[in-house]
Amino acid sequence: MRFLHTSDWHLGRSFHGASTVPQLREVLRSIPDRVREHGVDAVIVAGDVFDHAAPAAELYEVLAEAIRGIREAGALVVITSGNHDSASRLGFQSEWAALGGVHVVTRPDGFRNPVTLRDEHGEVDVYGIPYLEPMLQRDLYPGERFRGHGELLTRVMGEVDETRAARGRRSVVVSHCFAASGGAADPDAGADLVWDLTAGGLDVVPAEIFGGADYAALGHLHGRGSPLPNVRYSGAPLHFSFSEATKPRGGWLVDLDAEGLAAVEWCPFPVPRPLVRLRGALESLLTDAEYREHERSWVEAVLTDRVRPIDAMRRLRERFPHCAHIEFDPEGAVPVERRSYASRVSRRSDLDVVDEFLVHVRSGEALDDIERAVVREAIAAAGTGETLAREGRED
Incomplete structure (x- = not known):
């Protein structure tokens, strides 16, 4: 039997x-x-x-x-x-x-x-x-x-x-x-x-x-x-x-x-739509011929761009209509410390707060010297100065 x-x-x-x-x-x-x-x-x-x-x-x-x-x-x-x-x-x-x-x-x-x-x-x-x-x-x-x-x-x-x-x-x-x-x-x-x-x-x-x-x-x-x-x-x-x-x-x-x-x-059994994990920079995934065979697959994309691309899912689905999930893993990124936002900005100057925020949203990339100068000017123009209550003084 x-x-x-x-x-x-x-x-x-x-x-x-x-x-x-x-x-x-x-x-x-x-x-x-x-x-x-x-x-x-x-x-x-x-x-x-x-x-x-x-x-x-x-x-x-x-x-x-x-x-x-x-x-x-x-x-x-x-x-x-x-x-x-x-x-x-x-x-x-x-x-x-x-x-x-x-x-x-x-x-x-x-x-x-x-x-x-x-x-x-x-x-x-x-x-x-x-x-x-x-x-x-x-x-x-x-x-x-x-x-x-x-x-x-x-x-x-x-x-x-x-x-x-x-x-x-x-x-x-x-x-x-x-x-x-x-x-x-x-x-x-x-x-x-x-x-x-x-x-x-x-x-x-x-x-x-x-x-x-x-x-x-x-x-x-x-x-x-x-x-x-x-x-x-x-x-x-x-x-x-x-x-x-x-x-x-x-x-x-x-x-x-x-x-x-x-x-x-x-x-x-047949596999009607294979699953695949693709890793690379967004532009590479969108243009490289090596990924052509996966255009009808279920796709999980791990993006390695240093700066998080805008509208990444929509762009990926133009080539991979069945892209189901995206993860971000920037190459060369500095590990981000896993603390609350409040603890990260405590006792920091306004310039440091901006720097911490950009480190968070840019997956570990801090301000460079040119960006730091621009931010400093913007803070000064707003009349806030760099040493307000964040220095730890009580109201």
């Missing part, structure tokens, strides 16, 4: 204020082609189908189109809910959907009724575990209390392992969590997302709890990774941040033979 393991579609997520629906729809339309090309029997979506708990109607249409294409290509579908999804909305009509080969597991106890698939070697049980918030799932194990996601999932997988042993079948587990082997995160999964899910209340789950399954299809991290050989993250199908720009997009092709896990192979 061959699975295509995907996750974290995040239908509805924006990218620096721009909709990602057109790009995501293009990627999802490519999945039926992969199903046909590689003879996939079932496509797995390991949580976070939507980016919000209340998706727009358009997003349901995109999801329906993707599922329809997969089914027409000949594969079954197994979906679980993630922490971004509304389990009740995603699972609505799941009982009827299962009759059409689309298995949507959103009930907290859904893992107790595995989806059973069949091939020439017999039966394969797919245990779908939706995202489980420990404080909200007290009915799963009455009388037991779990302080974190790791404790709850360890308990759930203990029950799954008992069921597996009793049924004696090959097994696949689908879960949405942050799993790490030996307490260490997989660097290929993307450290920035670890912070996101820690802040969101998800604690580390020992990857070893999934070790008894033939394969564990995980979701939540947006970069592919493998805490254990049989425990993997597919990552998201799109790049959702510039920190992911170099990470491949795709899913895992997972083969089970009569004995269990036989092979795992990476299946790349």
Whole structure:
């Protein structure tokens, strides 16, 4: 049996204020082609189908189109809910959907009724575990209390392992969590997302709890990774941040033979609009031919001009229509002291205050001798002098 393991579609997520629906729809339309090309029997979506708990109607249409294409290509579908999804909305009509080969597991106890698939070697049980918030799932194990996601999932997988042993079948587990082997995160999964899910209340789950399954299809991290050989993250199908720009997009092709896990192979997805970080002076970015290949990409520009250019975003978008973010890192700039404005100007003369201000707005560049003379004349002409109350005298 061959699975295509995907996750974290995040239908509805924006990218620096721009909709990602057109790009995501293009990627999802490519999945039926992969199903046909590689003879996939079932496509797995390991949580976070939507980016919000209340998706727009358009997003349901995109999801329906993707599922329809997969089914027409000949594969079954197994979906679980993630922490971004509304389990009740995603699972609505799941009982009827299962009759059409689309298995949507959103009930907290859904893992107790595995989806059973069949091939020439017999039966394969797919245990779908939706995202489980420990404080909200007290009915799963009455009388037991779990302080974190790791404790709850360890308990759930203990029950799954008992069921597996009793049924004696090959097994696949689908879960949405942050799993790490030996307490260490997989660097290929993307450290920035670890912070996101820690802040969101998800604690580390020992990857070893999934070790008894033939394969564990995980979701939540947006970069592919493998805490254990049989425990993997597919990552998201799109790049959702510039920190992911170099990470491949795709899913895992997972083969089970009569004995269990036989092979795992990476299946790349198309990248409709690549992400790129460009660094240089504004005029160089606007004119150099070496940047021509990035004119249709999402662009993050790091400008190295000594003086901050005026209207930089508008000018960049004339060449790079999808420039999404600008940072300033002037070459040769003097490091700016990180103090409050009030503390920087305390007990300073008016000339020094002007100098401090220009150091701030010009990224560390102070007045030169000519500029200092001009400012001194302007202060004198305004009748303020250079030694007013800033010398520290009380009113």
